[in-house]
Amino acid sequence: MELSLSARSIGDRTVLEVGGEVDVYTAPTLREKIVSLVDGGARLIIVDLTHVEFLDSTGLGVLVGAMKRLRMVGGDFALVCDQEKILKIFRITGLDRVFTLHSTVEAATAGLAG
């Protein structure tokens, strides 16, 4: 239920595994985490939403912010998600055309423009 965050490096990629609920209450924590990764030098970030149970528009806002932040510093950003319930949210909002969505971390790691 609570937000869980765990970051690891795969070569020059940073994978941020997110679990639990990303909503108006926890989204600020996710934003801070992504900002600190970028401030710490991460340029290729993969946010893994596989274990996310709930995602709302506030969470989407943070993900859009993260992508813009990375583009500004010449980095790149991808999402991992294979849950229909969450994918539907991207589709409804048209954000499936804005984000690069992969169904596995491996695919996302290979796909990122290093």
Next chain:
Amino acid sequence: MELSLSARSIGDRTVLEVGGEVDVYTAPTLREKIVSLVDGGARLIIVDLTHVEFLDSTGLGVLVGAMKRLRMVGGDFALVCDQEKILKIFRITGLDRVFTLHSTVEAATAGLAG
């Protein structure tokens, strides 16, 4: 969370195992079950509260009603409970002096006046 009820016979004793929440919403179901056991001929009933997660005054009311019902037909009634949280409720209401409380089904089975 939901109420669970399961009855079994040990000789002439009937053990009713109760699980979940016994509250204003589920107490009527517990009452009906006990009435049907008595109507079916049970005279020595042990209600096992070991797996009860929540018990309120409505549940206490049903247990008191069950004891009265059994006494009226010359039967007997005992409770099994070893959870401090639930025992406290019997103590606060003085019902620990009204009911026969045992910590195991074995002790209750041996204790009932057959």
Next chain:
Amino acid sequence: MGTVRLAFSPAPAHVRTARLVGVAVARRAGVADAIIDEVRLAIGEACSRAVALHRRHSLSDLVEVELVAEAQFTVRVTDHAPVDTATIGAEGDPEHTDPFGLLLDTSGSNGGAADMTNVSDEDVAVGVSLTLLSGLVDDLAVIPGRDGVGTQVCMSWPAGRSR
């Protein structure tokens, strides 16, 4: 964190909703884990009592619960049932309910169907409800509702956080 208000039709199912909300708000207010079970039970008792009173008077008015998270976590449960002597009689003096007298009216006379119907399971429940509340909650007050209608059960517990 401020205030959460809940109001519900007098149906048993909604007492569960009230417990759920009460516990969620209490946790966020910083009420200690060790007393959460008591908070859950106390809110349930106060709401069950209010629902029972509304139903006894065939009132469809909503039962109201106010939860305030400050230095204390305060819960106020308000019913709108007329405060009649029958109610007060059935509930008794919360500090001095005699479980034997109240519950076992049939035990001395060896019982009988007629006797048993005098005190129903629900009467027992209403009878022990305030006893249970006063045993559970150190800071408890039962006061008359505004305009002399209904009662308000006010309870509070220490809370860790004030936001």
Next chain:
Amino acid sequence: MGTVRLAFSPAPAHVRTARLVGVAVARRAGVADAIIDEVRLAIGEACSRAVALHRRHSLSDLVEVELVAEAQFTVRVTDHAPVDTATIGAEGDPEHTDPFGLLLDTSGSNGGAADMTNVSDEDVAVGVSLTLLSGLVDDLAVIPGRDGVGTQVCMSWPAGRSR
């Protein structure tokens, strides 16, 4: 089952309480399991939006949620924020939000710190909120509040039981 009303200070934590209550009441009303996730998300969106509007206008007024369980499960979320053009502009027309236009104002110009601050994460959230709601909920209406203050988001879903 009747009516459950919830009202809460405009704090993010209480949006979780509203989701919890909404789902509990929906289940008891007999809303199909298959759409419970949508109900949870929709109630959360409507409440997050109301909280965001109250905070933007520094209003401490409570956000109100009314849940009615009849043949339909109906949810009404009411905010008390002034309905100004900025709000309507930021929210856009729910049916025609352009995700590229709204979100990626910096992408064409290759970005820059100044550009990015124009559209905050929160603006994006408010922008997509009604889009998400209108995509999720077949029976959705956003109507002005009473006295021209605030808005009310009304949503309903089929419910199995009517009690």
